[in-house]
Amino acid sequence: MDEKKYETIFCIINSGFSETVMDAAREAGARGGTVIRARGTAGKEAEELFKITIHPDKEVLMILVPQEIKDSVLDAVYKSAGMGTAGQGIAFSMAVNRTVGLN
Amino acid sequence: MAFGKKKVQTGTGVQNTPLPVQSGNIAPFKLELLITVVEKNKAEFYIDLIQSYEANFQFSAPAHGTAKADILDYLGLADSDKTVIFSVIRSDKLDDLAYTLDMKFRTVRGGKGIAFSVPFTSVIGTSVYAFLSNAVDSVKGDV
Numbered sequence: 001m002d003e004k005k006y007e008t009i010f011c012i013i014n015s016g017f018s019e020t021v022m023d024a025a026r027e028a029g030a031r032g033g034t035v036i037r038a039r040g041t042a043g044k045e046a047e048e049l050f051k052i053t054i055h056p057d058k059e060v061l062m063i064l065v066p067q068e069i070k071d072s073v074l075d076a077v078y079k080s081a082g083m084g085t086a087g088q089g090i091a092f093s094m095a096v097n098r099t100v101g102l103n
Numbered sequence: 104m105a106f107g108k109k110k111v112q113t114g115t116g117v118q119n120t121p122l123p124v125q126s127g128n129i130a131p132f133k134l135e136l137l138i139t140v141v142e143k144n145k146a147e148f149y150i151d152l153i154q155s156y157e158a159n160f161q162f163s164a165p166a167h168g169t170a171k172a173d174i175l176d177y178l179g180l181a182d183s184d185k186t187v188i189f190s191v192i193r194s195d196k197l198d199d200l201a202y203t204l205d206m207k208f209r210t211v212r213g214g215k216g217i218a219f220s221v222p223f224t225s226v227i228g229t230s231v232y233a234f235l236s237n238a239v240d241s242v243k244g245d246v
Contacts, residue, residue: 008219022169034140036166036187062187064219094221097135100201101208101217
């Protein structure tokens with residue numbers, strides 16, 4: 001079991017943008033990630049209210065990073081595919097209790 | 104409380120305490136979400152392994168790694184198809200399971216993977232909690 005502190009970053013982006021996000025995350029120090037295909041479910045009213053069109057095909061990019069670089073990776077992810085970009089991404093991080101297999 | 108159900112807080116557990124669930128809103132066992140990323144063809148093996156540690160609820164999703172084609176070619180790997188397994192498991196089972204997973208990741212051919220866990224802060228519904236924590240004592244009277 002690994003003793004170093006890690007956090008997991010979940011980034012939900014429009015389909016096809018995982019490479020862009022991963023490139024930015026790598027530049028900020030991340031090693032790799034895993035992409036899961038998903039489907040978005042925003043309501044029509046919310047879309048009209050916030051003037052955002054939700055592209056239903058999504059990708060969930062999961063990146064496990066050391067705690068020290070979590071902020072810089074999140075920042076890089078946001079700049080490359082945040083809500084103001086075509087990727088329309090949202091990202092969040094969660095503290096991880098245990099990690100296995102990272103060495 | 105929503106839907107008339109009791110909220111079970113998993114934040115302050117007393118480990119190795121026999122069930123049934125104690126009075127109040129404190130659950131005896133903490134729960135965690137274990138996320139395991141493995142090669143697609145080894146997913147069933149790891150799902151069965153995790154289930155043997157009393158994980159009653161698991162689901163998996165197809166995924167792929169982010170390694171680029173030139174790196175996969177360099178390493179002699181055909182593809183990056185993976186499966187992500189989400190398992191709800193009791194905290195007191197995680198030490199043993201983490202040790203076993205670590206060993207399997209190192210020794211099983213093509214079985215390399217990573218796993219990490221995120222703690223639950225609350226669960227809604229005592230029966231759901233009993234199911235997720237495999238609290239068999241709490242349903243003995245119904246059998």
